[in-house]
Amino acid sequence: MKITYAQAIRSAFQYLLKTYPNVFVMGQGLWSPWYVGNSMNDLEVEFGKDRVMDTPVSEAACTGAGIGASLCGYRPIVVHPRMDFMILAMDQIVNQAAKWSHMLGGETHPAVTIRGVINRGGEQGAQHSQALHAWFAHIPGLRVVMPATVLDARDLLISAVLSDDPVIYIDDRWLYELEDDLPEIEEKDLSLQLPKILRNGQDATLAASGYSVQLCLEAAQALSEEGIQCEVVDLRVLNPLNVTSIIDSVSKTGSLCVVDGGWESCGMAGEVIASVAVQMSQSSKNIQYKRITLPNAPAPSSKVLEDIYYPTRETIVQVIKEWNI
Template identity: 60%
Template sequence: MTDYGQALREGFAYLLKNHPECFTIGQGLWSPWYVGHSMTDLDKEFGRERVIDTPVSELATTGAAVGAALSGKRPIVIHPRVDFFLLAVDQLVNQAAKWRHMFGGQVDVPVVVRAIINRGGEQGAQHSQALHSWFAHVPGLRVVMPSTPADARDLLIAASLGCDPVLFIDDRWLYEQKAELPPVNPALRLAEVKPRIDIEGTDLTLVGCSYSAHLCRLAAAELKTHGISAEVVDLRVINPLDRTVVAGSVRKTGRLLAVDGDWSTCGMAGEIIASVCECVPPGSLKASPRRLTLPDAPAPTSKPLEKAYYFHAEEVVAAAQEILGRK
């Protein structure tokens, strides 16, 4: 069994071993703890010329990776927290995501920005954000949110070996999840990665990505003990968003709960609900779709407030039961 953090490390090791044009760069890459155990000793194994720790300069580091990607390399920039990555947004949103389009489709920008959600532990408002729906809003930027160890490894590899800029967001709350990993499929193309039905069901559809997909799977197992058959869709890639899998599932179940570990307004959960409402005949919905998200407030530090802020599988179960009128 391989846990999510180890799976990420396997992805990096695969890229560094098999693709000399790949390198990683970011703050804390020579530290034993900055990025959990997801990159341990890569610098010792592959050298500090390709596993580069940097000055405290998120924007220049990200821009340098974009420049290297325009120069034949496949860099992966590491931002140990999404919050600090915000200092570098120009280079991903204004530059990398638009570069192909504004230069007439003539240029590949194979840069991956890996930003880590690292929340809880009373870290508060500036050490806890996810913000993935911001980035899913941007054309030209592929946004990847893996929820399983296999996806963590394989989507990282596919992201790096593609031609487009990718924002790869992983959540440290997933790092201890374990699974048996199949061999790497080097031919996997990110453009072909669709949302996946993790659990089949008939009563309602639970949709999430990253840690929220994990909570949906836990909730489906719990709902089953109450005689409720929940279908779970893991989005995996949230931009460009494939809407067909979710819509197909809701056509079958007639009920939708969109779960997202981010804020509600203009968020992924709202996008999922809107997409379903556009695609599914109005008469086929058996209940109003609902979303379960974080409260629209910055993350707190105080322990009881933090407990109130984050939801768990129980809240997913409760919301699903409400949709079904079983509570």
Template identity: 65%
Template sequence: MTTTTYGDAIRLGFDYLLSRHPEVFVMGQGLWSPWYVGNSMTDLEKKFGTDRVIDTPVSESACTGAAIGASLYGYRPIVVHPRMDFMLYCMDAIVNQAAKWSSTFGGQAHPAVTIRGVINRGGEQGSQHSQALHAWFAHIPGLRVVMPATVADARDMLIAAVLCDDPVLYIDDRWLYGRTAEIAPIATPPLPLHLMGPALLESGTDLTLVGASYTTTQCLEVADALRQQGVSCDVIDLRVINPLDCGLVARSVEKTGRLLVVDGGWSTCGLAGEVIAQAAERVPLGAWKSSPRRVTLPDAPAPSAGNLEDAYYPQASGIEAIARACLAAC
């Protein structure tokens, strides 16, 4: 076992891929700068060369389109967008091209491109640098979307995404970069992406808590606080949000009778609502002990002022209060 951080685990994933797969290369803005990508790519350009770790001009659309084209010629490119907000410039390439090619050409073309989108919130960056747009991409058939929450998944899901023959959106959150954990060596061979699904991180009988990426860590924090009060929770990390598998969530709710979903996006047409809808479709009415609840961002753009950010982003204490309301309902 090795102790490492979330950000360093991403770097380990890049190192593994670049070392063993000559068809892999990385391109994007600021890849040689910790200001853009933290410690997740430190010195990779020195180890593997600037022809494989390419710091590009500022053109999200051009970089993404070029990577998709390269993937159709046998490469496995990784495009890095240090802020998800500016992936909006390349929506046509992702939604109308990468996600559609396999279906359009009867499975004869597979754009094995990985698009890394970084959620970079807080720090008074304002509404145009703070968005988590994962629900948008999870809506698109043909595009796999993963959101690793744990240190091990940060490494292993990156490897699985790049070795997958489908286009994959890999979303990581800067708020997770400093988290530390012990991780095992990379499996031989690495676990393929289609075998990765939701994970039960903690087991309990009173409440089902569901999160993805950073909100999974908040669910674990809330579960720990509730445990001190004699309440046990199932904590489920979704990990993959397209295709979304809510079977584990439904089975958990049949046991606990209560569901609280925590999502880092907005409520309307969001991930939390989809999880609740799928659970409602699968779990018999008689199994519910209280109405399902969700915690999301307010339906407003992110503020710039630090004191308003504290109120805008859900905190563990507020999530715990809603969890207690679920437990109190009959």
């Protein structure tokens, strides 16, 4: 039976809460039917309001509380229903969660999972739509995962919570209706998870994370009908980033286009390209690189401007066709 991306997230919460008594969830709007789509429906009914806590409007306190509880044997999941709101908790995420292991001698580990939801479009404007994964990918000590598939929506959340390190789990509401058949849950060690090739091709490599992966798959399908075969790599884990599979792919295709839902400057696309470029062998000097990102502007509210703000399948198709493949 097919389930959606949002249902897959819910099934991960359900599995974790059922299997591990030391797991609990807290965040704003968790008892509300609209904050996080249908990805957490009625969990508080099933597991009780002390394990699925709706909290005051206090991102820093709530995130810090997750860190503190994790230092005392619990596996909390802190939910920020818009990634934009996480900015109010940056001290706790960057100064505290990411640092405690290293600065206290490697004997203490904030095993907290922090879920941030990207919620673009719908005229929500500049402060309800940001994709800030690159910020967190910049910080040593954080693990950052960005599920692009229904399977990863479920399994990476479980892996994140079972990881002993602080993990930022970033899902995207534009993926919530995506459907797939899922196998039985298998607990996977997050530190072993790597980028995955979702589609094979020999003409160009497309790499992306989150919703942009689906755009790449759609573009690859369209290009394939015109005789251009793209390989699509889903980054999955942005921090620590491992680009080995992308290098292998680019060695074959000779070109790399990274598509990212963030901005260009100091962003994920630039980081992937730089990491690949500096590790490519001397013999591969003529590699073509391209990045497709958001324009250098905050998200507009106007529907008309939104339509030109977000990259589309067509944007990718155009870029690849400009290459001499």
